[in-house]
Amino acid sequence: MSPRSIGLAGAVLVAVAAAAALPLVGSGYHLALGISLLYFSVLATAWALFSGPTNLVSLATAAFFGIGAYTTAVLTELLPWPVVLAASAVVGIVVALIVGLSTLRLSGMYFVIFSFGLAELIRQVVTWYEVNIHGSVGRYIFADTTTEGIYWRLMILLAMALGAGWLIRRSRLGLAVRVIGQDEVVARHVGIDTTRAKLALFAVSAGFMTVTGAVMAPRWTYLDPAIAFNPVISFEVVIMALFGGAGSLFGPLLGAVPLVLLFDVLGAYFPTYFSVILGLVFVFIVYGLPHGVIGLLESKVAALRRASLETGMSAFAERVTGPVWSRAAAHEPATDAPVLELIDARKSFGGLKAVDGVSFTLNRGEILGLIGPNGSGKTTALNLISGAIPADAGDIRLDGKAIEALPPHRIAQRGVARTFQLVRVLPASTCLENVIAGLAFHAPPLWGEPADEKARALIARVGLAGREGMPAGQLTYIDQKRLELARALALDPHVLLLDEWLAGLNPSELQDGIALVKMLRQEGLTIIIVEHVMDAIRSLCDRCVVMNTGRKIAEGPPAAVLADPEVIRAYLGDADA
């Protein structure tokens, strides 16, 4: 440890000790304020754990907080404290899983809208239960605890939430949600089970919120649904996390402290205008500080900016968080079967038959050119193979096994990697992280030191050495294409799908590109290229499949198919055939 980090650790230790000693020296008012600071800090940290990286705004904090408070109210006289807290965590996680399972697999909007009403929904159900079954709306809580006890419990909870955040950021789960937040399509195509990743993180975040509610419940000796499920809590938590910066671990803490103090003052001096001022503060933050205080600091201080781009990988963190969400993908051994077979594959969009009964076989170690005029269905065919869109009918086999019903992440894990016609990199991540995203989710996953080494080697291989730490969004178009190829190669694919990877290059770049693809084949990679650059097709492809209006019209060596009258007619019209 360097002297500087020892100094930092010492300072943190002193601050924590001072905070822990507050109940012993401070007044009742200080203690109450300390509790507010702590519980909002936990809630904001937990909120940002999920909503920060995924960009899915959750407005359901109050729902989980209220569930926790109610669990305490119901169980506190029956069970000891630790059991009550554990039970509340379980209830919160179960509710989160139900909500997440029904909404997180769909587009982000559904989740946001569902979360918007979740607190109200649960409040209604609880009210109904209390009135009709329990017999009274409210409950008195006679918990065997003190205010100091609540304070210290919240401190532990905050430490745990920060610890969880620290671990997740350094594990594959953290990378998975960073990728999802930037481009969910890319996430699926590097082998991330996006639903599971989001679900796991949402459940962890909800668990912390629920336990916070459970710890806080004894603060109200009388609890009813309107108190427990107060929607203003959801709102305040979102403001705090955004104000500090939801993208970083300590951002929400940085937001919670000043805003809790501000709200305390506002509540005391302007109780009637509280909600108006709250709203104005919120609007100001959304406009003025889109990336929070931390984002502002990062844009001013170069060292902070570098630090925010660097992502640590920790094998320890991965060992802790990995089992929570990730399933080991089976590594498929190579077989004698053709690498890939399409048998009568079909896909229609409404009345348009984009792929209309196409069959072809891809042999091990060859480069197959998939060519044809614009709109002939080439990219759709690639999308069927990579699983980006499901086929309507037909069989697709990889190494002899059916893959047509698999989701894209499973196909990626089995060894199909691709680039996209319109290049897709993760703009806010470094080049290094872009490539690590390709390494971390295939079978077997690479993480930590080995992933770092391999990623650097791949970056060097596509000619981007020295730019590992640069955000991918700052690369030029051609360099983004190189990076995308490095990410695809990181998947260690059996089959590589290149969708117009050579398009838009100038003549010398084109020669470099062709040389690179040739080298890949020499190493034994099997490749399908969709391409319009005829020079590249002639010099690279062993065979070509020509498509027109969704059908295969020719197949054979490039020279033969390019001379085929029907192919010429498809490209140039009847006059030239």
Place this chain on the structure above:
Amino acid sequence: MTLTLDILLSGLVLGGMYALIALGLTLQYGIARIINLSYGEFLIAAAFGALFLYTGMAVNPILGMIVVVPAAFVSNWLLYQVVLMPLVRRAKNQGMLEVDSILGTFGVLFVIQGVMLVTFGGSLQSYSYLSVPVYILGTTLALNRILALVFALIIGGVLYLFLTRTRYGTALRAVAVNPAAAQLTGIDIRAASALAFATGGAIVGAGGVLISMFLTFSAAMGVVFTMKALIVVIMGGIGNMLGALIAGVLLGISETAVARLVDPGLTIAVTYALFLGVLLWRPTGLFGRPAR
């Protein structure tokens, strides 16, 4: 039998209201691409406007719409131009605008709600206008409800004709389908978006006036209407007017049935159960087209 009919008729009226306010939200979301969480606040504000005009100045709510609806149009137009335009300019893609608009309008929600709480207080409000029973097929329905439904149908019909038969309407539909391509045909998408947003606001204003004729309301209730409008829009398939109509009526009838048969306090639960059911069955809504 009477109970069934009663539920169906009341549910139809309520559902008609939901469909109407969902139409306005479709315009705001489908064309201006803004998810407006403060939408329901404008409904409540309009309801307070109608209350004030009726009890304070003896203007009946139907006439009151002549004042309230243009006011809602103008205030929503301003909201878009002043508050939301910076977000539209800043957004690099639709996803960013959605997140920013959710957050921005979430703030606006609290501002408007706070102002209404300060001005009108938090208690439940209602007034009695044309609450005379009308006998239909052996059951009764208040005249104000029938009137509200009729006006909702008229407004919906006019909107439909506007969107399908006029140049402006065609421009709005073009922006809804593909903003980038619409721009290439010479449509000013910012102006079109502002128009759509304001029209959506005007519709929710009209909805607020109509609803205030037969429902009690309070300053804090806007959120519930926003929620229901959003859910109806999604259930019907985003941008689908017929879908919104059917989803709205479905919601109105199921809510009324649960309120009458089980407990009036469970209406949100019904909304959400229906929402989940539809989503699990058809993730793109009842009439939504599957994403390509």
